[in-house]
Amino acid sequence: MCQLMGMSANVPTDICFSFTGLIQRGGVTGPHRDGWGIAFYEGRGCRFFHDQYAGCESQIAGLVKEFPIKSHIVISHIRKANRGRICLENTHPFVRELWGCYWSFAHNGQLKGIKKKSLTHYHPVGSTDSEYAFCWMLDQIKDKFPKKPESKVKLKGFINQLSDQLAERGIFNMLLSDSVYLYTYCSTKLCWITRKAPFGEAELKDVEMKVNFCHQTTPKDIVSVVATEQLTNNEKWVQMSKGDFLVFKNGLSTV
Amino acid sequence: MCQLMGMSANVPTDICFSFTGLIQRGGVTGPHRDGWGIAFYEGRGCRFFHDQYAGCESQIAGLVKEFPIKSHIVISHIRKANRGRICLENTHPFVRELWGCYWSFAHNGQLKGIKKKSLTHYHPVGSTDSEYAFCWMLDQIKDKFPKKPESKVKLKGFINQLSDQLAERGIFNMLLSDSVYLYTYCSTKLCWITRKAPFGEAELKDVEMKVNFCHQTTPKDIVSVVATEQLTNNEKWVQMSKGDFLVFKNGLSTV
Numbered sequence: 001m002c003q004l005m006g007m008s009a010n011v012p013t014d015i016c017f018s019f020t021g022l023i024q025r026g027g028v029t030g031p032h033r034d035g036w037g038i039a040f041y042e043g044r045g046c047r048f049f050h051d052q053y054a055g056c057e058s059q060i061a062g063l064v065k066e067f068p069i070k071s072h073i074v075i076s077h078i079r080k081a082n083r084g085r086i087c088l089e090n091t092h093p094f095v096r097e098l099w100g101c102y103w104s105f106a107h108n109g110q111l112k113g114i115k116k117k118s119l120t121h122y123h124p125v126g127s128t129d130s131e132y133a134f135c136w137m138l139d140q141i142k143d144k145f146p147k148k149p150e151s152k153v154k155l156k157g158f159i160n161q162l163s164d165q166l167a168e169r170g171i172f173n174m175l176l177s178d179s180v181y182l183y184t185y186c187s188t189k190l191c192w193i194t195r196k197a198p199f200g201e202a203e204l205k206d207v208e209m210k211v212n213f214c215h216q217t218t219p220k221d222i223v224s225v226v227a228t229e230q231l232t233n234n235e236k237w238v239q240m241s242k243g244d245f246l247v248f249k250n251g252l253s254t255v
Numbered sequence: 256m257c258q259l260m261g262m263s264a265n266v267p268t269d270i271c272f273s274f275t276g277l278i279q280r281g282g283v284t285g286p287h288r289d290g291w292g293i294a295f296y297e298g299r300g301c302r303f304f305h306d307q308y309a310g311c312e313s314q315i316a317g318l319v320k321e322f323p324i325k326s327h328i329v330i331s332h333i334r335k336a337n338r339g340r341i342c343l344e345n346t347h348p349f350v351r352e353l354w355g356c357y358w359s360f361a362h363n364g365q366l367k368g369i370k371k372k373s374l375t376h377y378h379p380v381g382s383t384d385s386e387y388a389f390c391w392m393l394d395q396i397k398d399k400f401p402k403k404p405e406s407k408v409k410l411k412g413f414i415n416q417l418s419d420q421l422a423e424r425g426i427f428n429m430l431l432s433d434s435v436y437l438y439t440y441c442s443t444k445l446c447w448i449t450r451k452a453p454f455g456e457a458e459l460k461d462v463e464m465k466v467n468f469c470h471q472t473t474p475k476d477i478v479s480v481v482a483t484e485q486l487t488n489n490e491k492w493v494q495m496s497k498g499d500f501l502v503f504k505n506g507l508s509t510v
Contacts, residue, residue, distance in 0.1 A: 044380050045343025048303055063318050088300025097351055100378035121376070123355035125299050 002092070002108040003032050004190065005076040006175040006226040008182040008248035012042070012070035013223050017204070017211045019076065020065050021231040024206035026055025026078040034081040035091040038064060039104040040071040041179045046102045047071075050091045072250070073182050075175045077106035089126035093175075094134050096122050098141065099148040101178045105134040108228055109171025109187060133172075137162050152181075159183055160245040167243070175226065182248040184226050186240035192226040193237045194251065205233040222251030257347070257363040258287050259445065260331040261430040261481040263437040263503035267297070267325035268478050272459070272466045275320050276486040279461035280333055281310025287333040290346040293319060294359040295326040296434050301357045302326075305346045327505070328437050330430045332361035344381035348430075349389050351377050353396065354403040356433045360389040363483055364426025364442060388427075392417050407436075414438055415500040422498070430481065437503040439481050441495035447481040448492045449506065460488040477506030 005022045007015050019038070027033040033054035040047040047069065051058045055078050077092035084090040092106040107130035114129050114136070121142050122135035140162055141155075149155050159176070163185040166172045173190050176183040184190060195202075197220075199213035217223075226248070230237040240246065246253045260277045262270050274293065282288045288309035295302040302324065306313045310333050332347035339345040347361040362385035369384050369391070376397050377390035395417055396410075404410050414431070418440040421427045428445050431438040439445060450457075452475075454468035472478075481503070485492040495501065501508045 042343045059322050067314050088297045100380050125355050125357055
């Protein structure tokens with residue numbers, strides 16, 4: 001099983017603190033040594049860092065940990081390979097363009113028989129179930145909405161429906177973004193927290209590190225973090241249940 | 256005008272030396288301060304680094320300069336904005352998936368009226384002529400070859416034809432790759448060099464730095480580098496002419 005982490009914020013926010021905790025699970029506090037990746041949205045643009053090496057040993061992960069890239073949406077993943085060999089093209093998050101937006105996707109789980117589904121518009125580059133499922137989801141979305149739908153509610157409902165269908169095939173914990181929304185789906189394990197004023201101190205679970213968010217924020221800041229397992233041990237994270245679908249925008253959950 | 260650099264090699268090769276010269280043009284020896292980007296292919300996978308900041312001041316560029324990422328195809332670009340504001344989504348190289356391969360593209364020039372062409376499968380995320388032209392090229396390729404063509408010759412011929420059409424609209428110096436081939440087109444300015452045994456010493460033009468490739472290579476290695484302006488001043492680069500189209504594979508030009 002892999003580990004997911006996502007962020008949604010109403011102001012460009014760095015994820016150094018949370019990423020420092022997560023990446024420890026890539027070979028130190030967890031066995032997720034088979035690659036890692038992270039996507040940072042900045043406006044409509046997106047930066048990706050990927051590596052097929054263990055996060056704890058990766059020089060690029062070192063840069064990401066220390067360099068405060070400010071972003072309003074982040075999706076990150078550390079991999080313990082089950083389907084698909086260890087190589088760059090099999091590291092999450094995956095990215096494709098739809099309606100002139102970069103969509104990115106990270107997944108934790110396995111999906112039985114997913115590769116029997118036919119694909120039209122999008123095709124996987126690597127050999128994971130996850131990338132195949134992502135291509136299938138975007139295929140379905142593009143077929144149903146050839147142009148960007150005006151109704152956000154219909155789109156959310158449809159993504160929820162596709163997620164339910166995928167979850168029937170096994171385990172489907174997912175983070176997905178189109179650069180504005182962070183869509184999250186829990187099939188077995190996902191939790192989240194929203195931090196806003198008054199900000200306090202947080203202490204990482206996986207490595208000795210504390211931060212007092214009130215020194216780094218303004219009273220208007222709102223930041224939500226989603227993760228497979230909670231990243232801090234002195235805060236109250238909300239556990240999601242099987243079938244829960246939450247959509248974040250500007251730091252707040254909207255569904 | 257921007258600056259392009261590409262590499263094709265028959266063994267995974269790092270581009271640190273050439274990139275060190277190129278990135279100087281991003282604010283030191285050249286005025287290309289409006290962002291930069293680089294794509295490294297490793298097998299079917301691809302790593303991207305982008306920044307909307309001047310290459311000479313970018314921390315991420317510092318990492319790329321020093322960290323020897325081994326790759327068989329590289330495409331890099333440093334930007335002097337003319338069309339499209341300075342932001343992450345307007346930095347080259349751009350990437351899209353076609354036939355389960357990552358295609359990446361970098362361009363130097365302007366293309367009059369390009370945005371009047373209609374698009375079907377691919378849409379730009381940013382506002383540059385370049386990304387629009389890339390989407391149009393992939394659209395045309397996908398329409399003509401819904402599946403990956405067995406004939407490489409037909410595909411090359413078609414890409415050449417599309418490049419000729421684009422060059423009629425202005426300036427179109429281009430690097431394009433599908434993870435196996437490096438397609439290059441010269442409309443006004445592009446040159447290249449192939450390095451193979453016996454390897455010798457090379458001296459950068461933009462910064463005081465020398466390397467003796469015989470210490471870093473085996474006698475079987477073949478590496479070609481393509482650039483807007485030659486990167487070294489003691490080697491003989493081949494200047495391409497208006498309308499020249501060259502395709503590199505495993506370090507050698509094949510057309």
